[in-house]
Amino acid sequence: METAKERIDILIDNALYYSKIDDELSDDQARLAKKIAMRVRTRLPYSIKQLFCKQCKEFIIPGKSSRIRIGRSNTRCIRISCYRCGHIYRKLLSHQSRLPSHSLFVRVEK
Numbered sequence: 001m002e003t004a005k006e007r008i009d010i011l012i013d014n015a016l017y018y019s020k021i022d023d024e025l026s027d028d029q030a031r032l033a034k035k036i037a038m039r040v041r042t043r044l045p046y047s048i049k050q051l052f053c054k055q056c057k058e059f060i061i062p063g064k065s066s067r068i069r070i071g072r073s074n075t076r077c078i079r080i081s082c083y084r085c086g087h088i089y090r091k092l093l094s095h096q097s098r099l100p101s102h103s104l105f106v107r108v109e110k
């Protein structure tokens, strides 16, 4: 189980990396990660799940194929818009939950 999670992490990292070089390869890596997650019946952590559009199920890269906005009001939420299909969805953050710590936030905002 642990090795599957590691593989998923690596694939997602690759997908984010290749998104700057080769879109197709990036999509392939992301789809593979999802496939592995389904096969081992593991839940993807939210930081990875948000990289897939809830509507078109495609891999979306923040700053490239999606836009992530963080609401600054009392109710903390993230709004994710998919540029591929135009779907916008919201995710409420509870007070306990921290912002996703996945490297994508660091990388994309550079």
Ligand SMILES: [Zn+2]
Pocket: 053, 054, 055, 056, 057, 058, 082, 083, 084, 085, 086, 087
């Ligand atoms: Zn979409």
